[in-house]
Amino acid sequence: MNRKSFILKTGVFIGVCACAGACVLPKGEQVEPKKEEKVDFTIDLTETKFADLQKIGGFIYEKLIIVVRKSTSEYLAFNQYCTHAAGVVQFIPQNNHLQCPVHGSIFDLDGKVIQSPAINPLKKYKAERNGNLLRVFE
Ligand code: FES
Known part of the structure:
Protein backbone atom coordinates (compact mmCIF):
# COMPACT_ATOMS: atom_id res chain seq x y z
CA MET A 1 0.00 0.00 0.00
CA ASN A 2 1.46 3.33 -1.03
CA ARG A 3 1.13 6.56 0.92
CA LYS A 4 -1.75 7.96 -1.16
CA SER A 5 -3.76 4.77 -0.86
CA PHE A 6 -3.13 4.62 2.92
CA ILE A 7 -4.32 8.23 3.40
CA LEU A 8 -7.43 7.62 1.30
CA LYS A 9 -8.38 4.45 3.15
CA THR A 10 -7.66 5.98 6.57
CA GLY A 11 -9.66 9.09 5.69
CA VAL A 12 -12.65 7.04 4.58
CA PHE A 13 -12.45 4.96 7.79
CA ILE A 14 -12.36 8.07 10.01
CA GLY A 15 -15.24 9.61 8.06
CA VAL A 16 -17.38 6.49 8.49
CA CYS A 17 -16.64 6.41 12.24
CA ALA A 18 -17.48 10.10 12.66
CA CYS A 19 -20.75 9.69 10.79
CA ALA A 20 -21.67 6.59 12.82
CA GLY A 21 -20.95 8.44 16.06
CA ALA A 22 -23.00 11.45 15.03
CA CYS A 23 -25.89 9.26 13.98
CA VAL A 24 -26.25 7.43 17.31
CA LEU A 25 -28.29 10.19 18.97
CA PRO A 26 -31.75 10.95 17.62
CA LYS A 27 -31.81 14.10 15.53
CA GLY A 28 -31.82 17.25 17.66
CA GLU A 29 -31.08 15.42 20.90
CA GLN A 30 -28.00 16.25 22.96
CA VAL A 31 -26.40 14.67 25.93
CA GLU A 32 -26.67 17.12 28.81
CA PRO A 33 -24.49 16.88 31.89
CA LYS A 34 -26.61 15.60 34.77
CA LYS A 35 -27.59 18.44 37.05
CA GLU A 36 -27.82 17.73 40.76
CA GLU A 37 -31.14 18.65 42.23
CA LYS A 38 -31.31 20.35 45.60
CA VAL A 39 -32.36 18.08 48.41
CA ASP A 40 -35.53 19.28 50.11
CA PHE A 41 -38.21 16.85 51.19
CA THR A 42 -40.40 16.16 54.19
CA ILE A 43 -41.24 12.81 55.69
CA ASP A 44 -44.16 11.95 57.93
CA LEU A 45 -42.70 10.18 60.95
CA THR A 46 -46.00 8.38 61.59
CA GLU A 47 -45.68 6.41 58.33
CA THR A 83 -17.57 8.33 48.76
CA HIS A 84 -15.13 5.48 48.09
CA ALA A 85 -17.09 3.28 45.68
CA ALA A 86 -20.74 4.03 46.41
CA GLY A 87 -21.53 1.40 49.01
CA VAL A 88 -24.61 2.23 51.05
CA VAL A 89 -23.54 3.43 54.49
CA GLN A 90 -25.21 2.34 57.72
CA PHE A 91 -25.48 4.02 61.09
CA ILE A 92 -23.78 2.12 63.90
CA PRO A 93 -25.37 3.48 67.09
CA GLN A 94 -22.99 1.65 69.44
CA ASN A 95 -20.06 3.53 67.89
CA ASN A 96 -21.97 6.67 66.97
CA HIS A 97 -20.68 6.66 63.41
CA LEU A 98 -21.60 5.75 59.85
CA GLN A 99 -19.92 2.76 58.29
CA CYS A 100 -19.72 1.37 54.80
CA PRO A 101 -20.06 -2.42 54.71
CA VAL A 102 -18.26 -2.74 51.38
CA HIS A 103 -14.65 -1.88 52.32
CA GLY A 104 -15.07 -0.59 55.86
CA SER A 105 -14.83 3.19 55.57
CA ILE A 106 -16.07 5.00 58.65
CA PHE A 107 -17.48 8.52 58.85
CA ASP A 108 -18.17 10.64 61.91
CA LEU A 109 -21.46 12.44 62.47
CA ASP A 110 -20.20 15.47 60.57
CA GLY A 111 -19.59 13.20 57.58
CA LYS A 112 -15.79 13.37 57.92
CA VAL A 113 -13.75 10.26 57.14
CA ILE A 114 -12.29 8.63 60.24
CA GLN A 115 -11.24 5.43 58.53
CA SER A 116 -10.23 4.95 54.89
CA PRO A 117 -10.29 3.80 52.12
CA ALA A 118 -12.73 6.67 51.53
CA ILE A 119 -10.96 10.03 51.48
CA ASN A 120 -13.84 12.40 50.82
CA PRO A 121 -16.53 13.24 53.39
CA LEU A 122 -20.17 12.26 53.15
CA LYS A 123 -22.39 15.16 52.18
CA LYS A 124 -24.43 16.18 55.18
CA TYR A 125 -27.89 17.75 55.06
CA LYS A 126 -30.02 19.59 57.58
CA ALA A 127 -32.85 17.76 59.29
CA GLU A 128 -35.49 19.64 61.27
CA ARG A 129 -38.48 18.13 63.03
CA ASN A 130 -41.76 19.96 63.37
CA GLY A 131 -44.36 17.78 65.06
CA ASN A 132 -44.57 14.53 63.15
CA LEU A 133 -42.88 15.97 60.10
CA LEU A 134 -39.16 15.89 59.44
CA ARG A 135 -37.76 18.15 56.75
CA VAL A 136 -34.45 17.19 55.13
CA PHE A 137 -32.83 19.93 53.13
CA GLU A 138 -29.62 21.71 52.11
S1 FES B 1 -17.45 1.49 48.92
FE1 FES B 1 -17.43 2.18 50.95
S2 FES B 1 -15.48 1.70 51.66
FE2 FES B 1 -15.43 1.13 49.61
Whole structure:
Protein backbone atom coordinates (compact mmCIF):
# COMPACT_ATOMS: atom_id res chain seq x y z
CA MET A 1 0.00 0.00 0.00
CA ASN A 2 1.46 3.33 -1.03
CA ARG A 3 1.13 6.56 0.92
CA LYS A 4 -1.75 7.96 -1.16
CA SER A 5 -3.76 4.77 -0.86
CA PHE A 6 -3.13 4.62 2.92
CA ILE A 7 -4.32 8.23 3.40
CA LEU A 8 -7.43 7.62 1.30
CA LYS A 9 -8.38 4.45 3.15
CA THR A 10 -7.66 5.98 6.57
CA GLY A 11 -9.66 9.09 5.69
CA VAL A 12 -12.65 7.04 4.58
CA PHE A 13 -12.45 4.96 7.79
CA ILE A 14 -12.36 8.07 10.01
CA GLY A 15 -15.24 9.61 8.06
CA VAL A 16 -17.38 6.49 8.49
CA CYS A 17 -16.64 6.41 12.24
CA ALA A 18 -17.48 10.10 12.66
CA CYS A 19 -20.75 9.69 10.79
CA ALA A 20 -21.67 6.59 12.82
CA GLY A 21 -20.95 8.44 16.06
CA ALA A 22 -23.00 11.45 15.03
CA CYS A 23 -25.89 9.26 13.98
CA VAL A 24 -26.25 7.43 17.31
CA LEU A 25 -28.29 10.19 18.97
CA PRO A 26 -31.75 10.95 17.62
CA LYS A 27 -31.81 14.10 15.53
CA GLY A 28 -31.82 17.25 17.66
CA GLU A 29 -31.08 15.42 20.90
CA GLN A 30 -28.00 16.25 22.96
CA VAL A 31 -26.40 14.67 25.93
CA GLU A 32 -26.67 17.12 28.81
CA PRO A 33 -24.49 16.88 31.89
CA LYS A 34 -26.61 15.60 34.77
CA LYS A 35 -27.59 18.44 37.05
CA GLU A 36 -27.82 17.73 40.76
CA GLU A 37 -31.14 18.65 42.23
CA LYS A 38 -31.31 20.35 45.60
CA VAL A 39 -32.36 18.08 48.41
CA ASP A 40 -35.53 19.28 50.11
CA PHE A 41 -38.21 16.85 51.19
CA THR A 42 -40.40 16.16 54.19
CA ILE A 43 -41.24 12.81 55.69
CA ASP A 44 -44.16 11.95 57.93
CA LEU A 45 -42.70 10.18 60.95
CA THR A 46 -46.00 8.38 61.59
CA GLU A 47 -45.68 6.41 58.33
CA THR A 48 -44.84 2.74 58.85
CA LYS A 49 -41.87 2.86 56.48
CA PHE A 50 -40.18 5.39 58.78
CA ALA A 51 -40.87 3.43 61.98
CA ASP A 52 -37.13 2.95 62.64
CA LEU A 53 -36.91 6.66 63.38
CA GLN A 54 -39.19 6.16 66.41
CA LYS A 55 -36.18 4.90 68.38
CA ILE A 56 -32.90 6.64 69.12
CA GLY A 57 -30.20 5.08 66.97
CA GLY A 58 -32.68 4.11 64.28
CA PHE A 59 -32.16 5.06 60.65
CA ILE A 60 -33.97 4.94 57.33
CA TYR A 61 -33.20 5.62 53.68
CA GLU A 62 -35.28 8.03 51.66
CA LYS A 63 -34.49 9.66 48.32
CA LEU A 64 -30.86 8.44 48.45
CA ILE A 65 -30.37 9.99 51.89
CA ILE A 66 -29.73 8.15 55.14
CA VAL A 67 -31.66 9.78 57.99
CA VAL A 68 -30.52 8.96 61.51
CA ARG A 69 -32.23 9.63 64.80
CA LYS A 70 -29.36 10.63 67.08
CA SER A 71 -31.30 11.64 70.18
CA THR A 72 -34.81 12.49 71.31
CA SER A 73 -34.79 15.70 69.32
CA GLU A 74 -31.80 15.45 66.96
CA TYR A 75 -31.90 13.93 63.48
CA LEU A 76 -29.02 13.76 61.02
CA ALA A 77 -29.04 13.27 57.27
CA PHE A 78 -26.28 12.30 54.82
CA ASN A 79 -25.92 11.16 51.26
CA GLN A 80 -26.36 7.40 51.56
CA TYR A 81 -23.51 6.53 49.21
CA CYS A 82 -20.00 6.01 50.50
CA THR A 83 -17.57 8.33 48.76
CA HIS A 84 -15.13 5.48 48.09
CA ALA A 85 -17.09 3.28 45.68
CA ALA A 86 -20.74 4.03 46.41
CA GLY A 87 -21.53 1.40 49.01
CA VAL A 88 -24.61 2.23 51.05
CA VAL A 89 -23.54 3.43 54.49
CA GLN A 90 -25.21 2.34 57.72
CA PHE A 91 -25.48 4.02 61.09
CA ILE A 92 -23.78 2.12 63.90
CA PRO A 93 -25.37 3.48 67.09
CA GLN A 94 -22.99 1.65 69.44
CA ASN A 95 -20.06 3.53 67.89
CA ASN A 96 -21.97 6.67 66.97
CA HIS A 97 -20.68 6.66 63.41
CA LEU A 98 -21.60 5.75 59.85
CA GLN A 99 -19.92 2.76 58.29
CA CYS A 100 -19.72 1.37 54.80
CA PRO A 101 -20.06 -2.42 54.71
CA VAL A 102 -18.26 -2.74 51.38
CA HIS A 103 -14.65 -1.88 52.32
CA GLY A 104 -15.07 -0.59 55.86
CA SER A 105 -14.83 3.19 55.57
CA ILE A 106 -16.07 5.00 58.65
CA PHE A 107 -17.48 8.52 58.85
CA ASP A 108 -18.17 10.64 61.91
CA LEU A 109 -21.46 12.44 62.47
CA ASP A 110 -20.20 15.47 60.57
CA GLY A 111 -19.59 13.20 57.58
CA LYS A 112 -15.79 13.37 57.92
CA VAL A 113 -13.75 10.26 57.14
CA ILE A 114 -12.29 8.63 60.24
CA GLN A 115 -11.24 5.43 58.53
CA SER A 116 -10.23 4.95 54.89
CA PRO A 117 -10.29 3.80 52.12
CA ALA A 118 -12.73 6.67 51.53
CA ILE A 119 -10.96 10.03 51.48
CA ASN A 120 -13.84 12.40 50.82
CA PRO A 121 -16.53 13.24 53.39
CA LEU A 122 -20.17 12.26 53.15
CA LYS A 123 -22.39 15.16 52.18
CA LYS A 124 -24.43 16.18 55.18
CA TYR A 125 -27.89 17.75 55.06
CA LYS A 126 -30.02 19.59 57.58
CA ALA A 127 -32.85 17.76 59.29
CA GLU A 128 -35.49 19.64 61.27
CA ARG A 129 -38.48 18.13 63.03
CA ASN A 130 -41.76 19.96 63.37
CA GLY A 131 -44.36 17.78 65.06
CA ASN A 132 -44.57 14.53 63.15
CA LEU A 133 -42.88 15.97 60.10
CA LEU A 134 -39.16 15.89 59.44
CA ARG A 135 -37.76 18.15 56.75
CA VAL A 136 -34.45 17.19 55.13
CA PHE A 137 -32.83 19.93 53.13
CA GLU A 138 -29.62 21.71 52.11
S1 FES B 1 -17.45 1.49 48.92
FE1 FES B 1 -17.43 2.18 50.95
S2 FES B 1 -15.48 1.70 51.66
FE2 FES B 1 -15.43 1.13 49.61
